[in-house]
Amino acid sequence: METSLPKFDSTFSIDCVIFGFEAGELKVLLIERNQEPFKDWWALPGNLVNNDEGIEDAAGRILDELTGLRELHMEQFHTFGEVDRHPQGRVITVAYFALIRINGKKEVKPMTGFAKNASWHSINDLPKLAFDHIKIFETSIQKLRRRLSYQPIAFELLPEKFTLTQLQLLYEAILNKKLDKRNFRKKMLSYGFLKELDEKQKGVSYRAAKLYKFDRRKYNKIFQNDMNAI
Incomplete structure (x- = not known):
């Protein structure tokens, strides 16, 4: 039996893409989701903005309520305002994205009955998503790929200490293509902001690889020198 849902005038929502x-x-x-519309469907963490709160505050509140994550650095990346994107009326959504290290983060868990579950999904095996959330996701991954070419955002997804193989696997996952191992390593090391550590992997059954660390101070110095040269 189809549930009759109330209609509302134009309003705002927040949708979060957390990688x-x-x-x-x-x-x-x-x-x-645990509510209509699209009850039992998977979706990006999102909800309506309250009348008494700003967009930034709403983004933090919604992510906290639906996943238990808080105090993440999130950036707006697009606004979606198609007239028919929500079955109950005109909803304009402001989309945010964030990059986090899964290891070490507390378990994701909804703090409200609006959602009954929260979990990580491979971008190569996504379920069918509610509303136009697949479009929001595809827009976010394109932005992530473009930004990867001029900002060191990949290091926000890796552990503090990592191998060059882990770094290459991450680039390949984001770009969705295989990269030549020799050329990739040569290029990464040529930038000058990877610090080789006097440490190797531990607890692996294969030959342990060297560990590296992203030197943000050095990156900022290199970036500033490049800007001064313009």
């Missing part, structure tokens, strides 16, 4: 990297796969955080 993580684990076991060589780029993942996105989804919630399983």
Whole structure:
């Protein structure tokens, strides 16, 4: 039996695309909706903005309520305002994205009955998503790929200490293509902001690889020198 849902005038919502990297796969955080419309569907963490709160505050509140994650650095990346994107009326959504290290983060868990589950999904094996959330996701991954070419955002997804193989796997996961190992390593090391550590992997059954660390101070110095040269 089809449920009759109330109609509302134009309003605003927030949708969050949270990326993580684990076991060589780029993942996105989804919630399983517990309310109509699209009850029992998977969706990006999102909800309506209250009349008494700003957009930024709403983004933090919604992510906290639906996943238990808080105090993440999120950036607006697009606004979606198609007339028919929501069955109950005109909803304009402001989309945010964030990059986090899955390891070490507390378990994701909805703090409200609006969602009954929250979990990480490989971007290569996404379920059917509610509303126009697949479009929001595809827009976000394109932005992530473009930004990867001029900002060191990949290091926000890796552990503090990582191998060059882990770094290459992450780039391949984001770009969705294989990269030549020799050329990739040569290029990454030529930038000058990777610090080789006097450490190797531990607890692996194969030959342990050297560990590296992203030197943000050095990156900022290199970036500033490049800007001064313009």
